[in-house]
Amino acid sequence: MQVNENTNFEPVIVAFCCNWCSYAGADLSGTNRLNYPTNVKIIRVPCSCRVNPMFILRAFQKGADGVILCGCHPGDCHYTSGNYFTRRRITLLYSMLDFLGIERDRTRLEWVSAAEGAKFAATMQEFTDAVRKLGPNRRLEDLRCRKQ
């Protein structure tokens, strides 16, 4: 595991959120005035299944230190079965990233429903803390994109 290089390090977190559950969950945490870290940049996708493995890699390339994918709970997909496919796909991708020696705590998948504003905020807090501990993404980084 990598040692934190900079004590003031603030990670960049990209959260892919499905439009129907997790994005609404994020909204709810906002309307409930729950705080979650400003490190999190949300990208709204129609379904968690829309997330191509390439999206996750590209997020890392362009400077993300951690990537989290949020979708409807299994069985609750707006499109019936999208998140079941997501689950297989992302399991395999995360396993491959782990195989290549990328820190496993940089990636995460969480099911967040539209009613779970509190869970969303807590998950983001937890994930951001975990990535902050890991330090900046160095193993899956594109050096050209690093700001001098």
Added chain:
Amino acid sequence: MLRISIDRADELFAAIAAQQTLYLPADREDGQAEYKKWEEGVKLSGRLNTVRSAKDFFFPQTENLAEFKMEGKKIEVIDVRRESEDFVIFGVRACDARSFGILDKVYLVDPVDTFYQTRREHGTVVTMACTRPAETCFCQTFGIDPTEPEGDVSCWSDGSFYYFKANTDKGQKLLNSLSSLLEDGDTATLDETKAKTKEILAKLPLAKLSTENFGCDKLNEYFSSAKWAELSESCLGCGTCTFVCPTCQCYDIRDFDTGHGIKRFRCWDSCMYSDFTKMAHGNPRLTQLERFRQRFMHKLVYFPANNNGEFGCVGCGRCLSKCPISMNIVKVMKALEEK
């Protein structure tokens, strides 16, 4: 001739590396050799040649050309070129040494490619004569004598000594700086080694391969040859031959958006790739046949037409051993010659 005992090779390399960066072929775990930066512990490979050619040092696979900052309607161009540092490449084979001359004919003619030029000016090439040519070698076809390699400094080995001869000012300068290590010695055993190598060279399976049926006057005959269809039939359209080739020099220029600016870089490209000549309105080389033909016509006909009959191949044999389907310039030459 100036020489040094092979046992003292590390001293020699350390002395060169103390002045400038030294690169030499070193063995990799998988049984192949590649150029590595010399540091304590790196041993000169005993293999005939590296998988990647030495062209990387002058024409790297990717390099930044310029950077751009974009703000509103304004563009700022940042010239990122730097003068190259001095470096030495040790142990370049005769074929690769000749390939630099071929690359020069592309990159140093007007308008000069300054990226290439600065590396060429600052690089000193120390060649190493071959003693164990392989079955895939055919440098003799292109008039190269692997026992008398070109380069700034020529180097020979007889198994116990390295012998040196400077061919250029740059090479002489390098040898002068090493004078405390080098001693004068007779070349009797070296001459023996050379003679033995020459015997093997005469016996090489491709020793008889000749270029007499190739060159500028063959353009129309070979271009429209019916053989291309058969030859290119199983070509995968990959770039292996191009990228291991010491003389392939085509490149692509691309932009990369870093999120805070644009980096314009160039990288190796291959005429074997389907998008090489693709334009918005079509592609003049539609199938693999045309792309395959282009690569070999360029080396055997077009390049000589522009360069006083010099061919765009040095017979290093890399494509012979590396092509996934074992289709290569030797098979092409032999097929085209068949009536």
Added chain:
Amino acid sequence: MNKDTLIPYIGVVTDIRQDTPDVKTFRVVSPEGGKVFEHMPGQCAMLSIPGVGEGMFSITSSPTNKEYMEFSIKKCGCLTTWLHAMDVGQQITIRGPYGNHFPVETDLKGKDLLFIAGGIGLAPLRSVINYVRDKRENYGDIQIVYGSRSKDDLVDYQEIIDEWMKDDGIQVNLTIDNPQEGWDGHVGFVPNYVKELNPSLSKTVLICGPPIMIKFTLAGLKELGFTETQVYTTMELRMKCAVGKCGRCNIGNKYVCKDGPVFRFDQLGELPDEY
């Protein structure tokens, strides 16, 4: 280190003219004013928007114009779409001039000239036409045959009517592919029109347009008795470096960017048929 040819200059777009529904003409000057570089008629420049792409375009303004350069560009791919979307004041990068040019000071001097263009093919010829108009005394009769799909697709129509048609000793023949309301000129394809016009064999021909038009026009000219040594054209292939090194625009032993883009048809005939 000397300036490398691959590193571009900055150009500022000072005027954008919508010529046809898909062709715009861009006026480019250097940020300090004036032309970025000098050129000869038929030569090209590499224009680029960093991050979008770089492409070779022929310079459509005449070298005799000392204030600016112009480029007539048809919306076709990624880069050209971006160029069409930009506003006046936008900076672009530009490098050049590249390639050879029409032999206006040598072989064409003193000759009667026949220009044949189709569609956006007028772009490279416009540079020559205006050059020749400005040095009128050096050349003989001038005839321009220009055709397009419709009246709206005639590039530089205003300039043709306002300037070229009013010049003495210049004969302009326009044609469009299909009849159209408000058009009382000739209707028909360029190759047939050229044959109908039956130009005198003394003329030297400069031709540019879609490959299919060039092919049939050339055949027609040969029927009329023209020889290949009398006909010049200008070509285009994919380019990256524009200096004969990247290997893309290679036809036989020639590079279109360096040895071309202007070729005489007898020279083209010696090259393999791969363009």
Added chain:
Amino acid sequence: MQEAMINKAKQLLADGTVNRVIGWKRGEFVYDITPAVFETAEEIDADFVCDDFTAANVSKYLVKESRKEGKILAFLKPCDTYSFNQLVKEHRIVRENVYVVGIPGGPKLDAEKIKAKGITGILGVKNENGTLKIDTLYGEETMPYYEAILGKCETCKSRKHVVYDELLGEEGEVISAEDSGRFDMVEKLENMTAQERYDFWREQLSKCIRCNACRNVCPACTCENCVFDNPASGISNKAAADSFEENMFHIIRAFHVAGRCTDCGECSRVCPQNIPLHLLNRKFIKDINAFYGEYQAGEDTTSRAPLNNYDKDDCEPSIVHERGVE
């Protein structure tokens, strides 16, 4: 075997069953064979070869060849039949236009492995009771046969043909993972620390010259326009300008063939830099077997591929965090 194949090919050509034969063509040396299509008995007599070096998998060529006029005869080794079947399943090969003759498989030899031993100037190679007698420019050399076999043959998964119209020689058996040991290296890596794994892959993938040989030879990679060649994809690249791009290309390539890769091993065979690319594919296969049940791509033409399928009780991605070594 070569003779039986030549006779079979000539017979099928003569009786009109097929009008072409895809096989391997003799080269300049003993080892440099080229996949080729033969149209006449004369061509077959002159150049057809099937020996210890004919390792190339010809299945992918059948994507194009099976769309041409007439039927083609293909000689397929057991491993090739898996690729063939998978392509039939994906509707890439027109099955009716191919006459498949199953032939015994390897182990095949790897000339690179002989050269890596320092044996160069190879003029001839003969197998005598498990010892290779190699005639070279520098005299005769010997080495054990098993040390020169191709990486993909060392961990052979099956000697059984999953599809054929006719069989030459005897049918073999599927070899279990335990017996073939094909996941051993993957397991070894899994048991390393993350840092060790990272270092291992960095060393391997940094050798990549992006020649695309692995992609172009892969029978599972049959996209008309690869995402890495498509300028509109935003990630098209010709050369890895950064280590990230090296990783990305190989991750995405392996991912794209996950569940469809039959583990034919061609990617590693053709890699000019000897990168063990098959390990990436095998990692996916091993994970799929562990998470979603045993699955062998190409074994049949009807089952759903694991990534086109799901189960309501599938494991969560967090399983990655719970297993193995960090």
